Amino acid sequence: MRVHVADHPLITHKLTVLRDQDTPSPVFRSLVSELMTLLAYEGTRNVRVEPVDIVTPVAPTTGVRIAEPRPLIVPILRAGLGMLEGMTTLLPSAEVGFLGMARDEETLEPTTYAERLPDDLTDRQCFVLDPMLATGGSLIAAIDYLLARGAEDVTAVCILAAPEGLRAVEEAMADRDVTVVVGAVDDHLNEHGFIVPGLGDAGDRLYGTV
Template sequence: MRVHVADHPLVTHKLTVLRDRTTPSPTFRALAEELVTLLAYEATREVRVEPVEIETPVAKTTGLAISDPKPLIVPILRAGLGMLEGMVRLIPSAEVGFLGMVRNEDTLEPAIYAERLPKDLSNRQCFVLDPMLATGGSLLAAIEYLFDRGAVGVTAVCLLAAPEGLAAVEAATKDRDVTIVLGALDEKLNEVGYIVPGLGDAGDRLYGTLPAE
């Protein structure tokens, strides 16, 4: 498994604003999209391409185009939806699928409750969008599901990760072509499975569903 933690002042700046509890949902959503686009540059470093001949206004030349089958972007519902536009902005020719996952708050174990994916993922490069790599359970379940359907490589784009979750995914995917791209690697998980210092519940903050204080 390969891990890339972004090291760029714009990434750090946007994460700082996202972490701030006073940042309103509209600003949070806009910054999340912008941040994903920055992370997507690194996430797509190994996207498959093929040579194509084109003609410029001056001369013929050979360039590169994204190969078929096109990459598949898979946001994990619901919070991953807030990252989708930022990724599609960079690779608009990609196809989009969806995985709906829910976490049992007592056991912290994930379960897939819905999926909308192409029937055949053979030879596909997949890009999973999941804001928070906390325990690693949801992301690992998504990765295994995609490989079971025929994917040849999975790259996960996460805003934040905890060391515990990253280690869990690495231990379970040693023989897989897996890359994790992070905005930041945080300190730890707390006793209820939230990333510290983190930014809270990404879904609640994206969609303004924070519980009343």
């Protein structure tokens, strides 16, 4: 497993505004999409391509295009939906699947309540979108779900991560072809399983249900 922290001043700047409790939902949603495009640039660094011959206005040349089978983008509902537009902006030819997962706020264990994915993911590159990597339970379950269906490699893109969650994912995916791209690694998890300093509940803040 590989971990990449996207250390960039624009990401840090946008994260600062995102963290502010006074940032309203419309601005929050816009910032998540902008951040996702920046993080997607890092997350797609190893996306598979194949050569293609084209003719420019000046001369023939060989370039590349996204290879088949097309990548699959999988936002984890509901908060991952806020990241989808930023990802598809950068990777418009990808397919999109959905995975609904919720965390029990007492046990902190994930449960799957919905899925809309191809049955066979053999040789597919998958990109999982989840704003917060807290305990790691939901992300581990989502990655396991995709690998069990034959996904070739999985990249998870998260806005924030807690050290505890990163360690849990690293232990669970030590020998798997998995990459985790995050905008920042925060200090710790509190007793309620929230990232500190974090930004609160990403889903609530995205959709104005605080």
